[in-house]
Amino acid sequence: MIQGVEGPKIPPLNLGLGENETQPTIGEGGRRVWIYPRETSGKKTRHRNAVAWILLLVYLGIPWIQWGETPLIQVDVFQFRLLLMGHSYYPQDIKLFLPGFLAFIVAVFLFTAKFGRAWCGWACPQTVFLQFVFSPIERWIEGRAWKRQARDAAGFSFDIVWRKIAKHVLFLSVAFLIGNTALAYFWGRDNVLWVVRQSPAANPAGFGFVLAFTLLFYWVFSYFKEQACVLICPYARFQSVLLDEHSLIVGYDSKRGETRGKGLMGSREGLGDCVDCRQCVLVCPTGIDIRKGQQLECLACTRCIDACDSIMTAWKKPAGLISYTSLSNLEGRLVTKIRKRLIVYAVLATVLAGISAFLVFTRPDVAVDVVRRGFNPYTNIGEDSVLNTFTLHVRNKDLHRREFALSFAEPFQGHHNWESRRFAVGAGQLQTLELNVVSHRNEFQFGKRDLKLDIRDGAVTREFKVVLVGPFGTGKHN
Numbered sequence: 001m002i003q004g005v006e007g008p009k010i011p012p013l014n015l016g017l018g019e020n021e022t023q024p025t026i027g028e029g030g031r032r033v034w035i036y037p038r039e040t041s042g043k044k045t046r047h048r049n050a051v052a053w054i055l056l057l058v059y060l061g062i063p064w065i066q067w068g069e070t071p072l073i074q075v076d077v078f079q080f081r082l083l084l085m086g087h088s089y090y091p092q093d094i095k096l097f098l099p100g101f102l103a104f105i106v107a108v109f110l111f112t113a114k115f116g117r118a119w120c121g122w123a124c125p126q127t128v129f130l131q132f133v134f135s136p137i138e139r140w141i142e143g144r145a146w147k148r149q150a151r152d153a154a155g156f157s158f159d160i161v162w163r164k165i166a167k168h169v170l171f172l173s174v175a176f177l178i179g180n181t182a183l184a185y186f187w188g189r190d191n192v193l194w195v196v197r198q199s200p201a202a203n204p205a206g207f208g209f210v211l212a213f214t215l216l217f218y219w220v221f222s223y224f225k226e227q228a229c230v231l232i233c234p235y236a237r238f239q240s241v242l243l244d245e246h247s248l249i250v251g252y253d254s255k256r257g258e259t260r261g262k263g264l265m266g267s268r269e270g271l272g273d274c275v276d277c278r279q280c281v282l283v284c285p286t287g288i289d290i291r292k293g294q295q296l297e298c299l300a301c302t303r304c305i306d307a308c309d310s311i312m313t314a315w316k317k318p319a320g321l322i323s324y325t326s327l328s329n330l331e332g333r334l335v336t337k338i339r340k341r342l343i344v345y346a347v348l349a350t351v352l353a354g355i356s357a358f359l360v361f362t363r364p365d366v367a368v369d370v371v372r373r374g375f376n377p378y379t380n381i382g383e384d385s386v387l388n389t390f391t392l393h394v395r396n397k398d399l400h401r402r403e404f405a406l407s408f409a410e411p412f413q414g415h416h417n418w419e420s421r422r423f424a425v426g427a428g429q430l431q432t433l434e435l436n437v438v439s440h441r442n443e444f445q446f447g448k449r450d451l452k453l454d455i456r457d458g459a460v461t462r463e464f465k466v467v468l469v470g471p472f473g474t475g476k477h478n
């Protein structure tokens with residue numbers, strides 16, 4: 001069943017469901033009810049347009065930006081690393097990001113408790129691409145919503161066929177662009193550009209991924225559309241626990257609007273401000289009637305606000321019958337300006353994000369682990385020397401191969417097997433080495449000696465410690 005058409009021909013909204021609470025895009029027997037959201041204009045629409053174009057630049061631009069020799073950000077699936085602002089992070093570094101993940105979750109709580117679903121209506125890529133890229137293309141090729149609806153209802157014709165073909169060719173092209181950009185977040189822009197320049201036969205796996213991503217985005221934006229928000233988005237499911245009565249929502253002022261009724265200007269005795277024009281329903285991308293109250297399907301996209309404001313203006317009534325508001329505001333209760341919950345969230349998110357940022361950006365590029373090797377804690381060599389053996393794990397987290405030298409970081413009577421030798425570790429590689437330290441017996445105190453060593457490659461010096469053990473009671477310090 002379809003919704004109404006424009007102007008006086010608008011029939012009452014009939015979803016084939018009656019006035020029950022069933023999801024508006026699901027009809028009898030579970031069939032899909034297609035939504036034809038009417039176009040809107042107004043302040044909120046203009047603001048959303050501006051935000052959307054900035055976000056499109058961000059979402060589509062980020063993976064193509066280089067930061068020195070590497071992408072600004074890339075989850076490098078080939079080398080199991082994250083490239084971020086010229087640094088590479090490996091699975092062992094996940095612990096550095098954990099406070100950041102927690103900060104992100106707390107920030108989601110904070111943002112949602114304060115601004116409701118503003119993310120869904122204003123910034124979610126699904127909304128931004130669907131409403132500000134694919135819908136304008138659809139409108140350009142097939143016309144305004146009421147026209148598209150009328151054409152689809154009229155059935156097969158040459159006019160409808162060429163428009164559908166043209167629209168889907170354009171949809172596929174844009175999906176190809178979005179799909180490749182999404183891949184660039186994981187492959188890097190150079191790999192993506194290389195793959196799309198090759199013939200499919202030369203690189204069937206790469207071509208398969210490009211094709212799969214293209215088809216996925218094409219399907220989501222040409223067919224699945226608002227169902228992604230309504231049926232599968234996990235964030236939407238959390239709303240009921242994240243929102244409270246003070247959270248910002250798109251709400252209908254029923255005190256002012258009811259009793260709704262068409263009536264005539266100047267003779268609306270006993271009627272509220274809602275003229276029951278259903279424009280708020282016709283523009284809604286999920287097909288809901290906000291006058292029924294807060295609903296899971298509401299994306300807070302504010303389209304109904306603009307639609308209703310224009311009706312109010314035409315009827316010479318104040319705007320804001322539908323507005324950004326809160327439940328407590330709608331019910332005329334005290335609006336709490338300072339909410340302890342939000343302060344706690346904000347402090348927690350800031351502290352956790354700060355900890356994570358500090359850990360991530362101060363992480364050394366060289367990691368050294370030392371493990372004692374062999375069955376004996378030490379071996380006597382001659383009268384006055386002791387041998388300690390270790391396995392040294394050196395991970396080079398830098399983007400380049402490095403050559404390292406090992407030296408004692410403090411005065412020490414002894415030597416090791418890497419003196420006057422160097423070893424190389426590839427970018428992101430782990431090198432395992434044997435380290436044999438021979439020390440004079442005098443170096444031990446109570447059978448133990450904490451020894452500092454340096455690993456250096458000219459540019460970077462990293463100090464690490466090994467614990468030497470020797471014969472108890474034989475050193476000069478005993």
Ligand code: SF4
Nearest residue numbers: 274275277278280308
């Ligand atoms: S757009 Fe405004 S006046 Fe028209 S039905 Fe919706 S709430 Fe009522």
Ligand code: SF4
Nearest residue numbers: 284298299301302304
């Ligand atoms: S009810 Fe209004 S704000 Fe909510 S999704 Fe529909 S048009 Fe957007």
